[in-house]
Amino acid sequence: MEMFDWKNLPFGYVKTDYNVRCYYRDGKWGDIEVTSSEHINVHIASTGLHYGQEAFEGLKAYMGKDGKIRLFRWEENAKRLISSAEGIKMATVPVELFREALFKVLDLNRKYVPPYGSGATLYIRPLLYGSGAEVGVKPSSEYTFLIFVTPVGPYFKGGVKPVNMLICRDVDRAAPLGTGTFKVGGNYAASMRAIIKAKEQGYSSNIFLDAREKKYIDECGPANFFGIKNNTYITPKSESILKSITNMSLLEIAESIGMKAERRQVPIEELSTFEEAGACGTAAVISPIAKIFDPDTNMIYEYCRDGEPGPMTMKLYNKLVAIQNGDEPDTFGWISILD
Numbered sequence: 528m529e530m531f532d533w534k535n536l537p538f539g540y541v542k543t544d545y546n547v548r549c550y551y552r553d554g555k556w557g558d559i560e561v562t563s564s565e566h567i568n569v570h571i572a573s574t575g576l577h578y579g580q581e582a583f584e585g586l587k588a589y590m591g592k593d594g595k596i597r598l599f600r601w602e603e604n605a606k607r608l609i610s611s612a613e614g615i616k617m618a619t620v621p622v623e624l625f626r627e628a629l630f631k632v633l634d635l636n637r638k639y640v641p642p643y644g645s646g647a648t649l650y651i652r653p654l655l656y657g658s659g660a661e662v663g664v665k666p667s668s669e670y671t672f673l674i675f676v677t678p679v680g681p682y683f684k685g686g687v688k689p690v691n692m693l694i695c696r697d698v699d700r701a702a703p704l705g706t707g708t709f710k711v712g713g714n715y716a717a718s719m720r721a722i723i724k725a726k727e728q729g730y731s732s733n734i735f736l737d738a739r740e741k742k743y744i745d746e747c748g749p750a751n752f753f754g755i756k757n758n759t760y761i762t763p764k765s766e767s768i769l770k771s772i773t774n775m776s777l778l779e780i781a782e783s784i785g786m787k788a789e790r791r792q793v794p795i796e797e798l799s800t801f802e803e804a805g806a807c808g809t810a811a812v813i814s815p816i817a818k819i820f821d822p823d824t825n826m827i828y829e830y831c832r833d834g835e836p837g838p839m840t841m842k843l844y845n846k847l848v849a850i851q852n853g854d855e856p857d858t859f860g861w862i863s864i865l866d
């Protein structure tokens with residue numbers, strides 16, 4: 528009997544057997560601890576709770592046809608967590624400790640890696656927060672690092688479907704010299720008003736503009752934006768967006784299949800020139816964009832008039848997913864296998 532109806536599993540939390548934790552005290556990290564508890568004991572005055580000293584990561588494990596469990600570019604997540612920790616003055620988790628905790632939690636929860644072909648994956652959530660007590664605004668002297676995993680269903684049930692996006696001018700997710708490049712909880716709290724407003728109006732998510740001038744595209748909710756025209760993959764360069772590992776990979780794949788690739792400012796007006804557009808991130812890999820609506824100008828930008836994702840978008844998507852699942856050789860050196 529299957530443990531779950533993998534294909535219909537939601538993108539949500541499902542309990543697994545174990546999570547791993549590690550504590551930073553007296554200037555050093557302790558040993559990795561394994562637990563089955565889904566709860567943490569949080570100090571009432573912890574800086575994580577009061578001052579948002581908290582950063583997280585998101586990556587996935589994929590089951591190959593060969594029965595091997597694959598991880599995609601986990602070192603990039605480890606490095607980004609270090610950058611996030613430095614950005615809000617937390618103790619950093621060394622890459623080696625991240626690796627050890629990651630491989631341990633995966634090994635302990637092997638049975639929750641969804642089967643090949645189900646479209647489901649094991650989502651991995653590393654979390655780091657200030658766990659020591661402070662009352663004034665200052666960094667904690669104690670930190671907790673933990674990783675839990677949870678199986679998630681295919682992002683698009685029944686195949687990749689284009690989504691609609693709403694341009695947002697009345698909320699900024701992050702300031703140009705703020706914390707937008709770090710994966711810290713505060714950015715997500717700041718984005719919620721806009722994302723909920725977009726969803727209430729029937730959009731999949733919203734598109735944030737640069738906070739300084741409101742002239743350039745920043746991000747699509749919790750995903751990076753890209754547009755395609757003239758055989759060129761174009762993605763915004765901005766001082767306030769998260770450097771998506773999926774996007775970094777798509778830039779490389781685009782070049783490898785003979786496209787040009789550009790990371791540069793993308794003015795709003797350029798939306799009307801793209802042949803295809805999409806949002807990219809670990810959760811969906813790519814969400815092709817059907818339509819973008821700008822409520823301030825009433826402009827509608829359309830990319831999938833026949834309701835189908837564009838051919839270049841699908842080429843990039845299929846290539847990246849094939850590498851992640853082990854269906855294509857990993858010529859980029861992005862995959863690690865769990866022995």
Ligand SMILES: Cc1ncc(COP(=O)(O)O)c(C=O)c1O
Nearest residue numbers: 749750751769771772773808809
């Ligand atoms: C704000 C934001 N942008 C972009 C991304 C996509 O990043 P990645 O491709 O590393 O998942 C995410 C998801 O992690 C995100 O939260």
